[in-house]
Amino acid sequence: MPAAIHPKVIQKVRDPSYFGLKSGKTQKQAKPTPWVDVSDDDSLGKQNGLKRKNPNNMNGHHEPSANGHKKKKRRHSLLSDDGLQHNDANGAGQPKKHRINGAGPSTPQGSKAKAIAEQRQQLPIAKGRDALIEEIRKNDVTILLGETGSGKTTQVPQYILESGLAKNGMIAVTQPRKVAATSLAARVATEQNVPLGSLVGYAVRFDEKSSPETRIKYLTDGMIVRELMSDPLLSNYSVVIVDEAHERTLRTDLLIANLKKIQKARNNPSDPKGKGKAGLTNPLKIVIMSATLDAEKFSRFYHNAKILYVKGRQHPVKIYHCAESQLDYTDAAMRTFFQIHTDQPPGDVLIFLPGQEDIESLQKSIDLYAKQLPADKLEVLTCTMFAAQEHSQNNKAFLPTPPKTRKCILATNIAETSITIPGIKYVIDTGKCKEKQYLARVSGGGFDTLLTRDITKSSAMQRAGRAGREGKGVCFRLYTEDAFNGMALSAEPEILRCSLTASILNLKTLGQNLEELDLMDKPDSDSIASALKTLWLLGALDNHQKLTPDGRQMALFPLEPQYACAVVASKGYGCTSEVLDIVSVLSASSKLFIDISEQRDAVAEARRKFRHSYGDHLTVLNAVRAYREIAASENKHARREWCRKHFLNERTFLEARDIREQLVVTCNRVGIDATVSAKEDEDSIIKSIGHGLAGNSAFLQPDGSYKQTMGQTIVKVHPGSSLCDKKVPAIIYDELMYTNQIYARGVSSIPKSFFLSLSAFKQRKA
DNA sequence: GAGCACTGC
Missing domain, CATH: 3.40.50.300 (P-loop containing nucleotide triphosphate hydrolases)
Structure with missing residues (x-):
């Protein structure tokens, strides 16, 4: 067995005969097809609403199959002579x-x-x-x-x-x-x-x-x-x-x-x-x-x-559901892909998976098996697509498929709405996605979860539709029709599952209170209370939930209130320039430090050059300073090469530069001198950031764990952090994320005494 | 000691 294969892959790899590929020649699959055709030939995709003849089908309060009947009658009664x-x-x-x-x-x-x-x-x-x-x-x-x-x-x-x-x-x-x-x-x-x-x-x-x-x-x-x-x-x-x-x-x-x-x-x-x-x-x-x-x-x-x-214009998509539910969706996806590959006419395949890890392991399995295909078969070309991947890699899916080849694109939700890939004829839908959900907690400030979950009906329809952009398509769903019928209609509105801190602050400047606004869906009171508490901690709201002068300034910055607070606080510490450097990178849409799983050691080695003993915020600052130095003396090509060599995302630097410019304009508007620099006074920089992240802090416990200062939760420093493995008395962090454990990400060390000065600071203000 | 869907100002 090749040593390079990830252990998770080995576990998934089966005997090739499993899907009907045997000793160099193709044959009909040994196993009976696991698919049940739910669409009749004349009305492909009808039951799933892809080719809707009836607008009422879309209200979705009924199961699709029952729906057609019930509502059809009504539709006819609606027709009139005009x-x-x-x-x-x-x-x-x-x-x-x-x-x-x-x-x-x-x-x-x-x-x-x-x-x-x-x-x-x-x-x-x-x-x-x-x-x-x-x-x-x-x-x-x-x-x-x-x-x-x-x-x-x-x-x-x-x-x-x-x-x-x-x-x-x-x-x-x-x-x-x-x-x-x-x-x-x-x-x-x-x-x-x-x-x-x-x-x-x-x-x-x-x-x-x-x-x-x-x-x-x-x-x-x-x-x-x-x-x-x-x-x-x-x-x-x-x-x-x-x-x-x-x-x-x-x-x-x-x-x-x-x-x-x-x-x-x-x-x-x-x-x-x-x-x-x-x-x-x-x-x-x-x-x-x-x-x-x-x-x-x-x-x-x-x-x-x-x-x-x-009505729309969409080619019909034939939909198959699994006869029985699949325990291992990556394995099911691989079998389905090779079924398509051996039984179906040419045409590219798009597989929807929840995340990067599944994508990479499935790619390895498919590549491994594709090598064993008989010579008369089409070649298989796999491409991957996910947000964290470099743009140039994502773009490979757009290249024309070479002759005698079938392209197989493994993608996350990125291919569901954001990006349309031409030439897709087959879609394999695992029925899974990852979704960020905010768990509001009034004490400790709440945290994000990022867990794999079932998709919704509208998402399933959207995924299937990706097969019908250019011609008739086929969609294989790795879940049963019952499972489809049991799915939620559409995703929960974002307002019910994210932090409301920024929205409440913005509404306050309009003189509105979120809880009084006539919203289509109202967030629960915990979520509102948690946001109000955070804004109070930041000094954006006073004890009567009224906007403070500082809060009014914070709202003007296109930043998370935590970072806007840090910028406002930086005025008093004389380090606005550095704080802008840091928060502009942290608010860019993609991460600065690239992780490539195959080059883990090289990545760690490169990162060490920017590492700052205070933690991640000053590590970012070091990287920004290093890039600025390179950018001043080198040409575009050399800059790009330097970023590649250090596993830094240059697009993040460029976006951060734009954000920074915007922040400077806002600073000028509210009377903050954006050019004031702390030079080497790193304590001031951390303290400014600390004002914004005071609610996101934890103290070291005698047993070596960290416990929230504002809540009871034990948090772990994320393995990607420069402070992982380090024990410092107190930390601040950008966010908490629950995946397998509750991880603090974007972590810096801060003197415990800072919190004492902060409460004094708060009392002075109140 | 272990991992992260997607947007937006």
């Missing part, structure tokens, strides 16, 4: 549904871009254009339920613009992700035949292309929530389109709640906060766009707003 579906007979409690396909022609733009105009007209939504505009004209709030490929995100803003519905302001289209906002804006600018940034623009963090002529603006949900802080009525916009609302990101939820408030104020002339006070003459139109499932919930939230439905 080609729209009216839902008048269904009682007041039910939201109204209209089908907008099949009405009215649309007007092509300009004669030059004829091809583009034709393309636009081909989109499923084009037929419903006039009906859609009419509904938006008549109603303050419209819910648009559009499937993948309907064209809603690019077309609806243009229809609204062309119809003159947004005469008095811009049309905002919000997106949860930056890439979506920028690329959609570029696409729509092309369709309008204008330069990007003129009539059509976008605004995302670090990047904005817009001008006074901009009428359609794509922006991230985070961006518009920030805008809310300086313009609480969003007076620049006359239409706000919330796209991908079903994802229920924290920021989308806050936006949706505020939009309700804003609309009431702006559309009601007698409201003192509305027309009169703000001098606004333009009422606000809201369009909520959702891909699946939760449309009725949005409708209920907005006083039973009408739901419009538009």
Whole structure:
């Protein structure tokens, strides 16, 4: 047995005959196929809602198989002569549904871009254009339920613009992700035949292309929530389109709640906060766009707003479920892959797995077995894809598949929404994902968990859909149909499973209290109490939960409140420059230190060069300083090489540089001199950070463990930390993460006496 | 002594 193989792989590897590969020649599998076909040939994927003929299928309160029957009847009763579906007979409690396909022609733009105009007209939504505009004209709030490929995100803003519905302001289209906002804006600018940034623009963090002529603006949900802080009525916009609302990101939820408030104020002339006070003459139109499932919930939230439905364009995907549940999903995935490989026509395979560890071990198993395939078979090329992996590695999945080869991509959720890989014909869905969940604890400040769990129905549908982007596809689910039916409909909204500290701080600057806000889903009181306590500890709120002057400053920084607090505190310690260096790296989206499992020793060796005896925060500072020195003297290529050699992620440095610039601007605004440097006074730097992380601290116990200062939890220093194995009297940490144990990550040593001075400091303030 | 899905300002 090859010595290089990871022990976990050996455990998973079986006799090749297990899936029908024997001594160089292929044969029908020895084992009966474990799959049960649940879709009939004429309506592929119907039961899973991938090719929905009935919009009501998507409300998902019933099991998919039962659903078709029950609701079909209702749908027919909704049909009327004008080609729209009216839902008048269904009682007041039910939201109204209209089908907008099949009405009215649309007007092509300009004669030059004829091809583009034709393309636009081909989109499923084009037929419903006039009906859609009419509904938006008549109603303050419209819910648009559009499937993948309907064209809603690019077309609806243009229809609204062309119809003159947004005469008095811009049309905002919000997106949860930056890439979506920028690329959609570029696409729509092309369709309008204008330069990007003129009539059509976008605004995302670090990047904005817009001008006074901009009428359609794509922006991230985070961006518009920030805008809310300086313009609480969003007076620049006359239409706000919330796209991908079903994802229920924290920021989308806050936006949706505020939009309700804003609309009431702006559309009601007698409201003192509305027309009169703000001098606004333009009422606000809201369009909520959702891909699946939760449309009725949005409708209920907005006083039973009408739901419009538009069909998508997606190739049929045939779905197979396992006959029995699988104990080992990586092993099942491997058997399924080779079944596809031996029995099915050419086409690339995408396997969804929960995390990096599974991906790497499965890749090894597949590669090992692929070598034993008979020569007349297609070659197997495996690619991996996960967030922590270098970009260049992730991008390999996009390269065209070489001739006589079948590509097998092993990916996490990254391939579910964020990235679309072309050429996928087969999807293997393990039914598992990892999800971060915040466990609020009023004492000790709560911690994150990151555990493998079952996916949701909408996630399963999304994964299957990845096989039908370019043609007919097949999806193999490594779980039974019963298991599918038992899955939750969609993921819990983010607001129910993350720390609310930052949101509460931001809302406070708007004079709002989260617990009083009319939210679609309200977080539990523990979560709110824990966040309020943290903000009080940071000195952002006083004893009456009122925003302090420091808190007002903290809210202006695009940082976690803990780090914003550290920046504000750094003014008193004279080390703002260094604190900015550290917090900008810590708030970058990817980690600075790269871990490559095969090169563990080399990684540890390289890391030693930056290691600081105080711990991880000053280790980061050392790395930043070293990079800055290299960057000053070396060219781009040498910089990249230096980063590679030291297992540092250069993209993190570059992103941190952008963040730092933004923080400097904020510092200047609130009167903090960002150039003040502590030079070698490292104690000051740690103390500044300590102000932010005072709630995240633990003392060494006589038995050598660390116990929280604010709670009873025993925490372990994460093995990736520079302080792992070191015993120091007191530590502060960036976060607690529960995986197998409760680990403190991003750990620094701090003098115990600091906490005494801190409480004195707090009393002085109170 | 052991491991980490994905976003956003």
